[in-house]
Amino acid sequence: MNGLKRYMIFGGLLLVLYLIAQYTKPAEINWATSYLPEDKNPFGTYILRQHAVEIFPKAEQKIYRTDIYNTLKALPQKGSNYLIIASNLDVAEIDFTAMRKYMEAGNHILIAAFQMEGALADSLNLEISSDFNLQNRTKYPVNFTSPYLKREVDYYFEKGIAARYFSRMDTAGALVLGRKYDQHPNLIQYRFGKGTLLLCPNPQLFTNYGLLNESGANYVAKVFSYLPQPKMLIWDEHYTRPSANSQSVLRVLFSYDELRWSYYLALVGLVIFVLYEMKRRQRIIPILEPLKNSSVEFAQTIGRVYYQQRNHHDIIEKKISYFLEYLRNKYRIKTTELDREFVETLTHITGVDSTLVSQLVDYILAFNEIDKKAKINDQYLIELNQLIEQFYKLDK
Numbered sequence: 001m002n003g004l005k006r007y008m009i010f011g012g013l014l015l016v017l018y019l020i021a022q023y024t025k026p027a028e029i030n031w032a033t034s035y036l037p038e039d040k041n042p043f044g045t046y047i048l049r050q051h052a053v054e055i056f057p058k059a060e061q062k063i064y065r066t067d068i069y070n071t072l073k074a075l076p077q078k079g080s081n082y083l084i085i086a087s088n089l090d091v092a093e094i095d096f097t098a099m100r101k102y103m104e105a106g107n108h109i110l111i112a113a114f115q116m117e118g119a120l121a122d123s124l125n126l127e128i129s130s131d132f133n134l135q136n137r138t139k140y141p142v143n144f145t146s147p148y149l150k151r152e153v154d155y156y157f158e159k160g161i162a163a164r165y166f167s168r169m170d171t172a173g174a175l176v177l178g179r180k181y182d183q184h185p186n187l188i189q190y191r192f193g194k195g196t197l198l199l200c201p202n203p204q205l206f207t208n209y210g211l212l213n214e215s216g217a218n219y220v221a222k223v224f225s226y227l228p229q230p231k232m233l234i235w236d237e238h239y240t241r242p243s244a245n246s247q248s249v250l251r252v253l254f255s256y257d258e259l260r261w262s263y264y265l266a267l268v269g270l271v272i273f274v275l276y277e278m279k280r281r282q283r284i285i286p287i288l289e290p291l292k293n294s295s296v297e298f299a300q301t302i303g304r305v306y307y308q309q310r311n312h313h314d315i316i317e318k319k320i321s322y323f324l325e326y327l328r329n330k331y332r333i334k335t336t337e338l339d340r341e342f343v344e345t346l347t348h349i350t351g352v353d354s355t356l357v358s359q360l361v362d363y364i365l366a367f368n369e370i371d372k373k374a375k376i377n378d379q380y381l382i383e384l385n386q387l388i389e390q391f392y393k394l395d396k
Helices: 002-024 046-055 068-073 093-104 119-124 214-224 257-277 295-309 312-331 340-350 354-369 378-395
Strands: 060-064 080-091 108-118 127-130 142-144 164-168 174-180 184-192 195-200 232-236
Touching: 046 214, 068 080, 068 093, 068 232, 080 093, 080 119, 093 108, 093 119, 093 184, 093 195, 108 119, 108 127, 312 340, 312 354, 312 378, 340 354, 340 378, 354 378
Parallel strands: 060 232, 080 108, 080 232, 108 195
Antiparallel strands: 127 164, 142 174, 164 184, 174 184, 184 195
16 A cells, blocks of 8 residues: 555656646747738748838728738729738739739739739749758848849848749849849839839748848848838738638638539539439338228128028027117116016006007017927018017117
8 A cells, every 4th residue: 555655646746747847848839831910920920010110100001801803992093002921822813903903003012922823923924933952051142133222241041931033934024123142033023004013932031030130120121112102001811811701611622623523523413312312212001991890790790690590599589688688778677577567667668659569578478488499480580570670769
């Protein structure tokens, strides 16, 4: 018992030490890329959102989570900057058309994304590449092309967050504002009417991790210097946090042709299954006829059996016995002596004609005097039966 107690105390101390170590250990760093303004993890945009007011002090800041077309449709005609910082950007044709009209009216757009696809990439002939791999260095020198912004010492960033560049673009309309290794474009600008479009393939440069050091803050400030001071600053969170209206359960299915056709095939298969299972799987239950009252038929059958045997004596004896039993039960009269007093009493009680009662009693008395071995003809049986049935009718 003492040994078990020592083990329990030792185990309890180890458990307490483990809980203390778990409670006091530093929190793990979340390196997931969210680009959300409330996230203070390395790849959130909390610092950028907090200090944007210092870069654009006169601008009213607004957040939109709808698609580009619906967002730009609600904005004023001119005097605003539109910012998109996300991992992937797939711009539909209708969205890119709205972007062109928005910029041609005198507005400006900045897009920072790892992948730029759809109508944006097709129209501007964009292709993004990266030379980042396990054998490369994790720091890449980037700098500006303008002699007014270019720094003598290149900008270097940890974690390879400046690894991507534009390997192909529309050189006729693009203005290269920054390069990687002084040869690969990593910041370009397009002009559309009175507005401009700034593109950067390294969105992590604008996150908390990139802005925590002086070089990163200086680099981002120079990038924003290509945007004029607006009346309104628009933050687009559609690609980082889609609106509630687009959070459909089928949104992912309809985003890919393979999943969409699989969904359609599943629906067709379900309809076929339901139609097939609608057929009756059990045989039709037959309608059962209700049981008939066969008492009358039974009595008729018994009567025919008696009649075929020609045992009239037994039939008459049973009919007389039933008749007398009927009188005793109904009128409480004695049937031991069938004399004139009996006839008068029965006539008085039942109200049946005395002649009928007298005939019926005479037939009964005559039968009592007949020898059991004597043969009784059919006529006698019929007449007796008629008298008894007639009495029953009148007695009711």
